[in-house]
Amino acid sequence: MLSRVADSLYWMGRYIERAEHTSRLLAVKLESMIEQSREDSAASWTRIIAAQSAESFAANPEDAFATTDSIALARSNPSSLSTSLSRARDNARQVREQLSTEVWEHLNRLYLHLQPFAIEEIWVHQPARLFRDILRDLHTLEGVIYTTLRHGEGWYFLELGRYIERAQLVSRLLGIHFGASAPDFAYAPQASKYLDWLVLLKFCSAFEPYCKEHTAAIRPERVADFLLFDSEFPHSVKFAVGRVNEALANVAPGAPPRRRAPCDRLAGKLKAAIDFGQVDDLIGGSFAPFLAEIMRQCEEIHDTVFSAYIAYDAGTVA
């Protein structure tokens, strides 16, 4: 596979995942806002803004209208939903001949669907609904990708992008929710704070799966355990890291071992940290550093894949 094509597929995967994540944050947040007090609502917007690194685009977390606009639609915000969708599509366009007609048309329609909207228009018609619709379309897109593309190298590059992005997004969200200080794992949230934890689970599509595993009794340490270490839940960090490893084993089948080795080593190292980690070890001050380390390792894998398979020096390969 052409290196440039692999690169575009990888980024397409990342941006689709980012778009899915952003539309879910917006849908869940806008739906839950009604039940939140003014302060709690602003605090939760602040966390979303931080998770999206959108501080310079959304100045006032008490202004839900403007914040939604900047996170959903602002083209100047590089992590807005609209930007993510447009970049996912740009990358898809560059590898149009590698995609099935179904994948391309689905993504293109999704992009065209969001384009004409202005925030005023969204706001009058139940704003959450638009983001639910987009989320549903993105889920469908995942199915279309799964079922109409060959599960070859290109598909694994899409997977690689998607799951590296997911591991980072979930880690980041957890870090922001628990804060820099050591979380008190034994604490059972009161009714007013209960909603915050429920919303965190919903941000990761995790509420129902969590309940099946742990019942509706929401405890922060169980939430952390579930979102980090559950091996069967697709939005857990452990699941994502497993997929990253699987994808890396299946890309660049003909690359010489000395180019493969650094990627494989880093991915294996991250997998070991997650596979053998447990939430009990993270009590006290080690929780935030643990999350930061996961995100750093994801970055490192990202850079190493780029230098091994995408922009390698032609002189080094005979």
Next chain:
Amino acid sequence: MQHRAAAGPFETDGVKAAPDAHVTQAQPYASYTLGAPYDEMFTRDGVVRPHCAALHERISTLPSEELVRRQQACEISFLHQGITFTVYSDAQATERIIPTDLLPRIVRRDEWDRIERGLTQRIRTLNMFLQDIYGDARVLKDGIIPRAMIFGSRHYRREMRGVSVPHGAYVNVCGTDLIRGEDGAFVVLEDNLRVPSGVSYMLANREVVRRAFPGVFRAAGVRNIEHYPQELLATLRSLAPHQEEASIVVLTPGVFNSAYFEHAFLARQMGVELVEGRDLLVNDNVVFARTTSGLKRIDIIYRRVDDDFVDPLTFREDSTLGVPGIFNAYRAGNIVIANAPGTGVADDKAVYAYVPRLISYYLGEEPILDNVQTYLCREPNSLSHVLANLDRLVVKAVGESGGYGMLVGPHATTAEREAFAAKLKADPENYIAQPTIQLSTAPTLVDGQIESRHVDLRPFILNGERTTIVPGGLTRVALRRGSLVVNSSQGGGSKDTWVLSA
């Protein structure tokens, strides 16, 4: 047998004919005009041509809202498929579809047969001509064509002298523009021998129009064009010695090129890789693509990048679209580039005027398809004739295409004509002139009404070991009333073209 038009009233020569009181279903044609130009569907008296009868009947029986609905379905389909080009007019780049018209243009079997023979004759001649001027230059020694015209052309590539080209096929993909004169005969307006585009629109139009008129399509016996990508692949393969294993790529300038959709489309339909210049590199005169698994050797490049940009070491050094060193690999015979570099010298508008003479020089045959009468302004007699008749002529700069650098005399203001006359006198060798030919007209859906609009026809000729022309082409249509400019960059659209099998 002639079919009486169910439609009327018509205007003849700009005068509205007496309305026919009996014809009330004819509404969509209310503002249809028939004048001097040949009309594809109606005779001068407003009678439907027999081979268009079925289509005409279908159109006439559909309510105009239904036609509009089908037209919109076509447009939405184009938008979803991403068959768009980008307009960078305002701060935000907007994507537009190239307008496609719902109503197909129909070509009779006997007409097509003549086109096919004529184009085959022409491409043979042009390839022989290119081989000649990059080889012994016999045609120049024999004084058939002026030396200065060839060596002075900015599309002449000295670097191509003495390069051996497989099967002598310099032009592997050609899009020749044909028009119909007032007598209905097809004549050649222009040869496009460099990187002709539009074939994806031919295929995409067919897709949507067949869906819009399935019944008529089946009944009419329309010949297939869907095998074009396979034919293109076979043509490219025939250019390499180890044909089956040859690795083929399509080279595109990238996603910002207005024909990017077509490049991706052809690569996908042929099942070959679409590459950009930055994907390729040359090592020891061999061309490689950079893949995730390592470097992969490339044998054949179907390039959709102009000569100037192919190799910054040989041609334009500021080009970032090409591949440094690729031309040396080409000269060394390690890569096939299709079309060969340097073909532009033969589709120059001045060389065009000589093509009929070239046909008889190389083949000893009479041209099957005529040229449009052309005045070479480099010849003093012609120049004075052109200057005296600017209001009746179309004057074109020889090295330009896409409708740029031209004056359409009858539609220009006096001031525009005077300004152009000055340019002409300053540099006569750079211009040719032709009488304004009233391109034929065809029914076209405009705001829910059916109106007559001018059209041309661009069939695509493939030429490797042998010559193949799929029966069809791109019919371009000037969407503005009365306009003769069909170029998509200047308000043109396109139509599906039906070549009939009987």
